[in-house]
Amino acid sequence: MERQLLRYHLPKRFSANKLQQLLNTKYQIYQxxxxxxxxxxxxxxxxxxxxxxxxxxxxxxxxxLQRRDHFCSPYDLYTLDTLxxxxxxxxxxxxxxxxAQKVQKIIKARALTPTAEVQFASTxxxxxxxxxxxxxxxxxxxxxxxxxxxxxxxxxxxxxxKGYTTDAHFxxxxxxxxxxxxxxxxxxxxxxxxxxxxxxxxxxxxTFNLTPDLSVHEVISKITSHLLALARLNETxxxxxxxxxxxxxxxxxxxxxxxxxxxxxHAFTTEKFNELKTSFGELGKQTNILRDxxxxxxxxxxxxxxxxxxxxxxxxxxxxxxxxxRTLEQNKIKKHLKSRNYLKKIKQLETQFQSSASxxxxxxxxxxxxxxxxxxxxxxxxxxxxxxxxITPETPDEYVHDIRIACKKLRxxxxxxxxxxxxxxxxxxxxxxxxxxxxxxxxxxxxxxQAFLQDYYHNQLKKAHHPTEEIYQLCLSVGGVIAxxxxxxxxxxNKVTNHLSSFIDKDVRQQxxxxxxxxxxxxxxxxxxxxx
Amino acid sequence: MKILASYSIKGGVGKTATSVNLAHLAAxxxxxxxxxxxDPQGASSxxxxxxxxxxxxxxxxxxxxxxxxxxxxxxxxPYLDILPxxxxxxxxxxxxxxxxxxxxxxxxxxxxxxxxxDLILIDCPPSISLLSENVFNAADKILIPLIPTTLSERTLQxxxxxxxxxGYRNKKLIPFFSMVQSQKKLHxxxxxxxxxQYPHLLETSIPFSADIEKMGVxxxxxTAFAKDTTGAQAFMALWExxxxxxxxxxxxxxxxx
Numbered sequence: 001m002e003r004q005l006l007r008y009h010l011p012k013r014f015s016a017n018k019l020q021q022l023l024n025t026k027y028q029i030y031q032x033x034x035x036x037x038x039x040x041x042x043x044x045x046x047x048x049x050x051x052x053x054x055x056x057x058x059x060x061x062x063x064x065l066q067r068r069d070h071f072c073s074p075y076d077l078y079t080l081d082t083l084x085x086x087x088x089x090x091x092x093x094x095x096x097x098x099x100a101q102k103v104q105k106i107i108k109a110r111a112l113t114p115t116a117e118v119q120f121a122s123t124x125x126x127x128x129x130x131x132x133x134x135x136x137x138x139x140x141x142x143x144x145x146x147x148x149x150x151x152x153x154x155x156x157x158x159x160x161x162k163g164y165t166t167d168a169h170f171x172x173x174x175x176x177x178x179x180x181x182x183x184x185x186x187x188x189x190x191x192x193x194x195x196x197x198x199x200x201x202x203x204x205x206x207t208f209n210l211t212p213d214l215s216v217h218e219v220i221s222k223i224t225s226h227l228l229a230l231a232r233l234n235e236t237x238x239x240x241x242x243x244x245x246x247x248x249x250x251x252x253x254x255x256x257x258x259x260x261x262x263x264x265x266h267a268f269t270t271e272k273f274n275e276l277k278t279s280f281g282e283l284g285k286q287t288n289i290l291r292d293x294x295x296x297x298x299x300x301x302x303x304x305x306x307x308x309x310x311x312x313x314x315x316x317x318x319x320x321x322x323x324x325x326r327t328l329e330q331n332k333i334k335k336h337l338k339s340r341n342y343l344k345k346i347k348q349l350e351t352q353f354q355s356s357a358s359x360x361x362x363x364x365x366x367x368x369x370x371x372x373x374x375x376x377x378x379x380x381x382x383x384x385x386x387x388x389x390x391i392t393p394e395t396p397d398e399y400v401h402d403i404r405i406a407c408k409k410l411r412x413x414x415x416x417x418x419x420x421x422x423x424x425x426x427x428x429x430x431x432x433x434x435x436x437x438x439x440x441x442x443x444x445x446x447x448x449x450q451a452f453l454q455d456y457y458h459n460q461l462k463k464a465h466h467p468t469e470e471i472y473q474l475c476l477s478v479g480g481v482i483a484x485x486x487x488x489x490x491x492x493x494n495k496v497t498n499h500l501s502s503f504i505d506k507d508v509r510q511q512x513x514x515x516x517x518x519x520x521x522x523x524x525x526x527x528x529x530x531x532x
Numbered sequence: 533m534k535i536l537a538s539y540s541i542k543g544g545v546g547k548t549a550t551s552v553n554l555a556h557l558a559a560x561x562x563x564x565x566x567x568x569x570x571d572p573q574g575a576s577s578x579x580x581x582x583x584x585x586x587x588x589x590x591x592x593x594x595x596x597x598x599x600x601x602x603x604x605x606x607x608x609x610p611y612l613d614i615l616p617x618x619x620x621x622x623x624x625x626x627x628x629x630x631x632x633x634x635x636x637x638x639x640x641x642x643x644x645x646x647x648x649x650d651l652i653l654i655d656c657p658p659s660i661s662l663l664s665e666n667v668f669n670a671a672d673k674i675l676i677p678l679i680p681t682t683l684s685e686r687t688l689q690x691x692x693x694x695x696x697x698x699g700y701r702n703k704k705l706i707p708f709f710s711m712v713q714s715q716k717k718l719h720x721x722x723x724x725x726x727x728x729q730y731p732h733l734l735e736t737s738i739p740f741s742a743d744i745e746k747m748g749v750x751x752x753x754x755t756a757f758a759k760d761t762t763g764a765q766a767f768m769a770l771w772e773x774x775x776x777x778x779x780x781x782x783x784x785x786x787x788x789x
Contacts, residue, residue, distance in 0.1 A: 077610070078562070126608075132751065133581035134608045162613055163585065163605030 005072055006172070007190075008156040009181040016123040016140050019156070022174050027127035027135065036121035039074050039143070040088050044110035045237060045246065046202045052106050054080075055188060058088045059120070065102060071188055072157065073141065074120055088114065091242055109298055111243035116197040118143045127167065135167040136160065141187065145196050153190045156180065204230065204249045210419040212370035216267045219369045221356030223260055223416055227253045228350050239334050244294040247287055247333075254284050259412045263376055266364035273362070279349060290333050292452065293326040295445075306484045307477060314477025317470055318456075371518065373417040378516040380410040385509070388500040397447055400496060404440040407433060425515055432508060436499045443496050446489040453478050453485075533646040534780040535639075536653050537671040541687045543658035546677040546710035548575040549744050549754075551655035553767040554675075554774065556753035559612035561775070562782050563650040566604065568642075569617035570624075570667070571657040577616035580607045581751050584616040600641060609756070613649075621657075628662045638666035651780050660694060668700050673778055677710035677738070680722035688730070706777060708734035708770065736770040739763060 020029050040058040043049045049056055056065050059074035063083040066076065083099040092112035094100040103112070120143050127136040137159040145151035156175070160168030172182070183190070191197040208223050231253035237246030258280035265273045296303075300319050307315060336342055352359050364372060384406045391399070411433055418426045457478045464471045502508075538551040548571070555567040555576075569576040577583065582605050604613050628634045642652055656667050668674065676691065678684045688707060695702050707730055713719050727733055738744075741763035743754050750757045755764045 131581045131583075133583075161606035163582075163603075 004160060006158040006160070006168075007183050007185065007187070008158065008175055009183050010140075010154045010156055011179045014154075014178070014180065016125070018178075019125065019138065019140065022178065023125070023127055023138075023171070026170065027129065028132075030126040030128060032124045032126075034075070034122040034124065036119045036142075038088075038146075039118050039120040040114050041116040041197060042092055042112040043115045043199075044107050044112060045200070045234075045242070046110075046204075047115070047199045048107050048110060049103070049112075050199050054106065056103065056112060058085065061086060063092075063094075063099070065099065068188055069186065071186065073122065073139065073187070075122065090114070091240075108245075109243060110245050113242060115199075116191075117146050118191070118196055119146060127171075134161065135164045136171055138171070143187075143191060143196055148195070151195045153187075153194045153196060155183075155187060155190055202230075202233065204252055205415065206230065208416070208419060210369060210417065212368065212420055214369045215366050216264055216369055216372055217356040217360035217365040219416075220260065220264060220267060220360060221353055224257050224353040224356075225350070227257050227260075228346070228353060231257075232346065232350075235337050239337055241330055241334075244298060247291055247294060251284055251287055251291060254280055256412055256416075258284065259409060260416060263380075263409060263413060264364060264372065265362070267360045267362045268365075269361050272359065279345065283345070286336055287333055290326065290329040293322050293329060296322050296449075297326060303481060307480050311473075311477045311480050314473035314475070315481070317474045318477060369417070370420050373413070373420055374516040374518050377410065377413045377417070378512060378518065380406065380413055381509075381512045381516075384410060385504040388504050391497060391500065397443075397493075400440070400493070401444055401447075403500070404437070404444055407437050407440060411437060421515055425511065429508070429511060429515075432503060436496075436503045439492060439496045439499050443489065443492040446485050446492055450482050450485050450489070453482050457482075533643075533649055534651050534673075534778050535642060535671045536651060536774065536778060537656055537667045537674045538653065538677065539656040539664065539667060539671075539674050540658055540676055540678075540684075541660050541691060542684060545658075545679050545684065546738060546744075547571075547658070548579070548655055549747065550675060550677055550710070550738070550767075550770070551653050552576050552579045552747070553753045553755045553764070554771055555612055555653045556609060556755050557768060557771040558651050558653070558775075558780075559607075559609050560755075561771075562611065563780060564611050564648065564782075566613045566615060566645065566649045566652045567607075568615040568652055568654045570621060570654050570663070571617055572619050572621040573657070574617035574619075576655040577614060579747055579751055579753065580614050582607065582614045582616045584618045600644065624663045625661045628666065634662055635665040636669050638663075639670035642670055650782050651778075660691070665698075668695070668704070671704060673706050673774070674704050675774065676705055676707040678707045678726070678733075679711045680709055680719040680726065682722070685722065685726060688726075706732070706734060706774070708773075709737035711740040712737045713740045734770065734773050736766060736773050738766045738770065741766075 016031065016033070020031060023029055037060060042056045042058065042063070050068065053068050054065060055068045055071050056063065057074055058064075061084060063085050064074070064076070064079040065081045066079045070076075081099045081102055083094065083097060090113065094103065094112075120141065122142075123140040125138040125140070126134045127138070128134050139157040139159070141153075141155050141157070143153040158168065158171055158175070175182075185193065188197065192199065206226055208219075208226060210219055210222070214222070231250050234246040234250040234253070237243070238250060258277065261268070261273065261276050261280070268276065297319065303319075304312065304315060384403060387399070387403050387406060391403075411430065414426055414430050414433070418430075457475060460471060460474060460478075536554070538547045538554070540547055551567060551569075555565050559565040567576055567580070574584075585603055585605075600615070604615050606612075607614050628637060631637055633640075645652065654667055654671065656664065676688060678688060692702055692705065694700075695705065709723060709726075712723070723737070739762055741754075741761065743758050743761040744763040746758070747754050753767075754761065755767050758764055759768075
């Protein structure tokens, strides 16, 4: 008994009354006009719900979630979930509920904000026979953009009823005779085609469409301009504090640029390279504290699980303190991003990278990218391989962190230059590397968190002239957390060692040689072997 | 999919009113429901303004599964379909008599609809026949509307005896009071007596009500056209009791995320 719906495009002057006139010859028509109301769609900045096949909307004081393919009307009673809300908020912070759980599974740390707003009006027409039995249902929907009234969708849904197929055929014939065209598009598809809803293609992992014949300076210009634009797209979200992912993406974009300039540093003169490295380094550094606090606050529930109930009060104090610090830091970053200095600096960088020929005067600048990419990837893999071979249980943690940085560089190289190599092979390598990076990342987080909490602990003790019950509770909890983190760190390190050895084994090595081996790369590799 | 029957040996006890209103309530609660009007009088179909298809050939009912689908019609309510009755349904007993496995045919036929519906409600004709035995075999639960009078009491006894002697489980039977006139002493006394005798009688009683009778005029379930009346409220309470006894599950329309 699933609902089968047929959708029709209507000619410009086709109205509900015209439709009624046509159907009146055979049926008694019961028309119900539902008044025009505001329909607001919500999604994350990168349209995560949309991309995963869902849609969320606010209509008549109710927030609803539905599969995109199943969305036929905001009046739909059979949605995945609904939530009563008195008014549509600018940033949707949903209180804990089954609705929130379903949405958060998809959007994670992202927030929902309005993505489209239209006026929705609908007319329902029930076609009844002489006994008053409904034989066919029709729904005429009009959607109009509030900001651009020219953007308008008019669509008619014919809902055939089970056991009354002849009536549906009659209606279909009637509509075809009157220049109405059946369409396979969904209502959302129609809205997209008419510009009423415009899903974003934003992704922090973009493709750069590189070709092997491009020179290094052209590639630098292409990738950097793209990444700078991506970073800048996140500024408003950080300033308005919509969600923590804006800052994350902003930092990732800048870090990737910095990494690219370092990996291809010979494309620049030494002075230029140093200048760029400092500029991007400083831009990133500004937001370090805010990002750390974001991560802690986002994982508050995980920290809570580490300690028994008796030590929870200290954690509450800790996180209240973090929250306060975050508010201060957020204001600071907001000011920084709006400051003249920052805007001048970032615009200067944008202009510089637009004309890379004048920016890149190093020996590598005019080399073909394919050769350089192969060489860099090959060399970077072997850097990791050599460092990994030297790891023993006694190797200091700092050395593992160096390997983490080297892996990150390799990952960026593979992602930057993915277009130049067979997609399957690159995906395989990236997946293998990703697994390793997950463990390295966890290990690093555990070390950094311990150091951060120890600093915090000492500062609190210094601040407190007379120890209070609060300080006592706080220190107890922080101490407890550090102890658990240390245990976890020991376990993580074992896993890192195991994953490193599988990443440098024969299979991956052969794959690297097959894809990226060049005469120069191998020469460099052999020289390094001799040196060690 | 669960199968629920509204059945009584006796006529005029409120079987059709029960089937029509419970089917409407089940659909309103999101169960994909089919009301199978097995009574040749076709009163359930009449209440939903549904007529049987002219091409409908009764003889195919128990032999060609796809034919059954073609006779189902949508009601005016979401998630509620009707399999309307025809006068020729009166011949079911004769047809079944000539068939092998003549008491389980209906069950087999209805099972072909299990992907389509969460609940099938059968409005049965008043008799105790081969067709009734098909209903006893097919239904998960059998609702027995019971007017609190001596005659109804007698028919319930006849039915429970029939169940025991023919190997049907008495647990399937769910009697409840119907068309109750609480101002009548006779009804009150009978209710007290029967509740002692049949402790599993449902708590809800359906009153004798003018609103329920008006269904014939409105040609709609009372739960649709007068949902605030005592009659409609009683059917709602009855549905709640029946729903918990049936343990019916809705199809997961909401796919897991």
